[in-house]
Amino acid sequence: MSNSGEMNNPIDIVMESNPTYTMEKIASIMGVTRQTLNSYKNNPSLINVQQLYALSQETGISMENLLGTAEMKKGPSIPPKYEKASSKLSRAIRSAEIFLNEINTTEVDGRLKTAIRRKEEIIDELENLILSAKDRARKPMVCAFGPSDAGKSTLGNFILGKRVIPAEYTPMTSAPTYYMHISEKPEGVMDGIENTVVYKRNKREKKSGNAAIQRHYEYLTGDKSNVIKTGVYKDLLTSFGTRKGDYFRSNDYDIDEIDVFLDLPILKEITFVDFPGFGSGMESDDISLTMDVSAFDIIFILSQSNAFLRGNEISAIVNIFRHKEAGLSGIYLLATHANAVGKPEKLEEIKHAGCLRIVNAMAEDEKKRLQISENNFSVLKKRCYCFDPNYKHWCEDINSELEKNVPKIIKERLDRTNKELCDTCTKLYKEYVNKVKKVRVKSRRGACSDEERKAMEKRIHFEKERGEAIKNTLLDSIKIKEAYCLDQLEKRYYEVVSESYIESVINKKNIKNNKQGIELLASYLSEELNEACSKPMKKTSKEFSNEVKNELDQYKSDIDDGMDIGGVHIDMSDFNFTRAFASGLTGVAAYGALAVWANAVAAGSNLGAYILVAKIVSALSALGISVGGTGAVAAFVASIGGPVTIGIALAILSAVAVFGIFTGTWKTRVARKLISAYKDNNTLTKMKKNVKAYWKDTERAVVSCVDALQQNVEEHIKNQFNEGMTDEEIFSANEKILYLNKECAKFYEVMTEILE
Numbered sequence: 001m002s003n004s005g006e007m008n009n010p011i012d013i014v015m016e017s018n019p020t021y022t023m024e025k026i027a028s029i030m031g032v033t034r035q036t037l038n039s040y041k042n043n044p045s046l047i048n049v050q051q052l053y054a055l056s057q058e059t060g061i062s063m064e065n066l067l068g069t070a071e072m073k074k075g076p077s078i079p080p081k082y083e084k085a086s087s088k089l090s091r092a093i094r095s096a097e098i099f100l101n102e103i104n105t106t107e108v109d110g111r112l113k114t115a116i117r118r119k120e121e122i123i124d125e126l127e128n129l130i131l132s133a134k135d136r137a138r139k140p141m142v143c144a145f146g147p148s149d150a151g152k153s154t155l156g157n158f159i160l161g162k163r164v165i166p167a168e169y170t171p172m173t174s175a176p177t178y179y180m181h182i183s184e185k186p187e188g189v190m191d192g193i194e195n196t197v198v199y200k201r202n203k204r205e206k207k208s209g210n211a212a213i214q215r216h217y218e219y220l221t222g223d224k225s226n227v228i229k230t231g232v233y234k235d236l237l238t239s240f241g242t243r244k245g246d247y248f249r250s251n252d253y254d255i256d257e258i259d260v261f262l263d264l265p266i267l268k269e270i271t272f273v274d275f276p277g278f279g280s281g282m283e284s285d286d287i288s289l290t291m292d293v294s295a296f297d298i299i300f301i302l303s304q305s306n307a308f309l310r311g312n313e314i315s316a317i318v319n320i321f322r323h324k325e326a327g328l329s330g331i332y333l334l335a336t337h338a339n340a341v342g343k344p345e346k347l348e349e350i351k352h353a354g355c356l357r358i359v360n361a362m363a364e365d366e367k368k369r370l371q372i373s374e375n376n377f378s379v380l381k382k383r384c385y386c387f388d389p390n391y392k393h394w395c396e397d398i399n400s401e402l403e404k405n406v407p408k409i410i411k412e413r414l415d416r417t418n419k420e421l422c423d424t425c426t427k428l429y430k431e432y433v434n435k436v437k438k439v440r441v442k443s444r445r446g447a448c449s450d451e452e453r454k455a456m457e458k459r460i461h462f463e464k465e466r467g468e469a470i471k472n473t474l475l476d477s478i479k480i481k482e483a484y485c486l487d488q489l490e491k492r493y494y495e496v497v498s499e500s501y502i503e504s505v506i507n508k509k510n511i512k513n514n515k516q517g518i519e520l521l522a523s524y525l526s527e528e529l530n531e532a533c534s535k536p537m538k539k540t541s542k543e544f545s546n547e548v549k550n551e552l553d554q555y556k557s558d559i560d561d562g563m564d565i566g567g568v569h570i571d572m573s574d575f576n577f578t579r580a581f582a583s584g585l586t587g588v589a590a591y592g593a594l595a596v597w598a599n600a601v602a603a604g605s606n607l608g609a610y611i612l613v614a615k616i617v618s619a620l621s622a623l624g625i626s627v628g629g630t631g632a633v634a635a636f637v638a639s640i641g642g643p644v645t646i647g648i649a650l651a652i653l654s655a656v657a658v659f660g661i662f663t664g665t666w667k668t669r670v671a672r673k674l675i676s677a678y679k680d681n682n683t684l685t686k687m688k689k690n691v692k693a694y695w696k697d698t699e700r701a702v703v704s705c706v707d708a709l710q711q712n713v714e715e716h717i718k719n720q721f722n723e724g725m726t727d728e729e730i731f732s733a734n735e736k737i738l739y740l741n742k743e744c745a746k747f748y749e750v751m752t753e754i755l756e
Contacts, residue, residue, distance in 0.1 A: 031051070109736075302336050463717070570717055
C-alpha cells in the first residue's frame with residue numbers, strides 16, 4: 001500500500017489475497033479483456049465503481065480495502081466542552097452517591113417496619129435520581145449503521161482520528177462496540193493496561209426493545225455480573241468482535257457488548273458505537289439492530305455510492321426514522337466510496353434517487369410527521385452527504401456537522417438536565433420539610449384492642465374489594481381495546497393486501513417493472529401494514545394510560561373522603577398511591593400499555609422519576625423510553641410491532657428477490673405474487689398474535705400492580721395501628737423516621753445550592 005495517499009491497486013490486492021485469482025479470471029469477473037485489465041493494473045483510477053463492486057462481491061474483499069489508502073484525512077476537531085460543562089452535575093451526582101451510601105449504611109431495627117419502609121423509599125428515590133441524571137447527562141452517542149462493506153469501520157476510524165477499529169477483508173462485527181474515553185474505565189473491572197471489557201447475554205434470555213441502550217444503562221448502574229473477559233482491545237476485538245472469533249460460536253452466550261476505553265481526545269466529547277453490519281448475519285440480528293440504532297443521538301447511515309439505498313436497506317431506514325422521536329434530527333445518509341464515482345453531478349443524481357426511494361417507501365402518516373412528500377423531500381436530501389476519508393473534499397461536510405452539532409447537543413442536554421435535577425431537588429426539599437413536621441416522636445398508641453383490630457380488619461377487607469373493582473374495570477377495558485385493535489388491523493390489512501390497492505400504488509408511485517421497483521413497492525406495503533398495527537395501538541394505549549391515572553386518582557379521593565369507614569380513621573397523607581401501584585411492575589417481564597402510563601408518570605415528575613422504583617426505570621430504558629422525557633411515549637408506541645413488522649418487511653423483500661420480471665399484465669401478476677407472499681408468511685396471523693401478546697402483557701401487569709396496591713394499602717393501614725409493636729418500638733421507629741427525613745431535607749437543600 002502506498003504511503004502517498006494514492007489509490008490502492010485493487011488488482012494487486014485480489015491477486016495477493018488468493019493465487020487462484022489470475023489475470024484472466026479477474027478480467028472475466030470485471031467483464032473486460034486481458035488487454036484492458038493490463039491498462040487498469042497500470043492505472044487503477046480507470047476502474048469504475050461497478051467493476052470494483054463486482055470484484056468485492058466475488059472475492060469477499062470489502063470495497064474499503066480495495067480502495068483504501070494509507071493516509072486518512074483529518075477527522076472532526078471538536079472543542080473540549082463536556083468536562084467543564086458537566087462539572088456542576090458531576091459534583092451533584094457524586095454528592096448523591098455519597099449520601100446514598102450513608103443511607104444504605106444507616107442501621108434500622110428489623111422490627112421497625114415503618115422506618116424500614118421509609119429507608120427503602122429514600123434509597124429508591126436516590127438511585128433513580130442518580131441513574132436518571134447520569135443517563136440524561138451522558139455524552140452524545142454516535143453510531144454507524146449499514147451493510148458490512150459500506151465502510152462503517154473506516155468512518156469510525158476517521159471520526160476517532162486513529163485506526164483502532166479492525167477492518168478485515170470481510171468485516172463481520174458480531175456485537176456493538178462502544179468506544180469511550182480512558183477516564184471512564186469502570187472501577188474494579190480491569191487491571192493495569194487492560195482497556196476492554198466484553199459483556200455476555202445468555203441466549204436463553206429474551207431481549208426486547210432498544211437492547212443497546214439498555215446495556216449502556218446497566219453499565220451506568222455498575223452491574224458487572226455479565227462480564228465475560230477483560231484485556232487489551234486489539235486482542236479481544238479479534239477474538240470476540242468478529243464472527244470468525246474463537247468465542248463467537250459458543251453455545252452458552254451471545255456477546256452483548258464490547259466496551260473499549262481509549263485515550264483519544266474526541267472520546268471526551270462523544271461515545272462512538274460500531275454496530276454489526278446490517279444484512280451480514282441472521283434476520284433476527286437485523287431486526288434487533290434496526291430497533292437499537294434509532295435510540296442514538298447521531299446516526300450515520302452508510303450505503304455504497306454505486307448502489308445507494310436499495311432493497312432491505314430502505315426498509316431498515318424507514319423503520320429507524322419511525323422509531324426516532326426527534327424525526328430526522330441527528331440522522332445522516334452517507335454515500336460512501338464517493339471518489340469511485342467521482343463526478344459531483346453524478347453523485348447528486350445518486351443522492352436524489354436514493355432519497356426519493358426512501359420517501360416512496362414510507363407510510364403516509366410517517367411522511368406527514370416528518371413533513372416530507374414525494375414532491376418535496378429537501379429536508380431529507382439536506383441530510384445526505386458523500387464520504388470518502390481519503391479525499392479532503394469528501395470529508396468536510398461530516399467534519400462540519402459533527403463540529404457544529406456535538407457541542408450543541410452537549411450544551412442543550414446538560415442545561416436541561418441541570419435545571420430538571422435542580423427543580424426536582426427543590427421539590428423534594430420542600431416535601432421532606434413537611435414530612436419532618438408531621439412526625440411526632442413522642443406519640444404512643446400502645447397495642448391494638450380487640451375492637452380496634454376488628455375495625456382494622458374490616459377496613460382492610462373494604463379496601464381489598466375496592467382494589468378488585470379497579471382491577472375488573474381495567475381488565476374489561478383491556479378486552480375492549482384488544483378487540484378494537486384487532487378489528488382495525490384486520491380491516492386495514494385486507495384493504496392493503498388486495499389487487500386493487502397494490503395496483504393503485506404501482507400507478508400512483510409510477511413503479512417500474514424491475515427488481516428495484518418491486519422492492520420499493522414491497523417496502524411501502526410493509527410500512528402501510530405497520531401503520532395498520534401501530535395506529536390503533538397508539539390510540540388505545542394512550543387512552544388506557546389516562547384510565548389508569550383516573551382510577552388511581554378516584555381511589556385516592558375515595559379513601560380521603562371515606563377515612564372513617566368501618567369506624568377506623570386512616571391517615572393517607574403520607575401514602576403514595578402511584579408508587580404503590582407501580583411497585584407491582586417489578587414482578588412482571590413486560591408492561592404492555594402500562595409502560596405508556598409509567599412514562600407519563602415519570603415525565604410528570606421531571607427528571608425525578610423518583611416516584612417509580614429502580615427496576616422500572618431500567619425496564620423502561622430497555623423499551624427505548626428515556627425516563628422523565630416528554631416525547632418518548634410516541635417512540636415506544638410506534639415500535640410496539642417493531643420486531644414483527646420489521647421481520648415481515650425483510651421476509652417479503654426476500655420473496656421479491658425471486659419474483660423475476662413479469663411481462664404482459666405485470667401489475668396484476670405482481671399484486672397476486674405479493675398477496676401470496678404475505679399469505680405464505682402468515683402476516684396477518686403474526687401481527688394479530690403480536691397485538692394479543694401486547695394486551696396480554698398489559699393484563700398481567702395490571703393484575704400485578706393492583707395486587708401490589710392492595711398489599712401496600714393493607715400494610716399502611718396496619719402501620720397506622722402499629723400492630724405488633726411495643727410502645728418502645730413505636731417511639732424508636734418514629735425517631736428513626738424523623739432522623740431520615742431531616743437528613744434528606746438537609747441533603748436536598750445542599751443539592752439545590754450546588755445546582756443553582
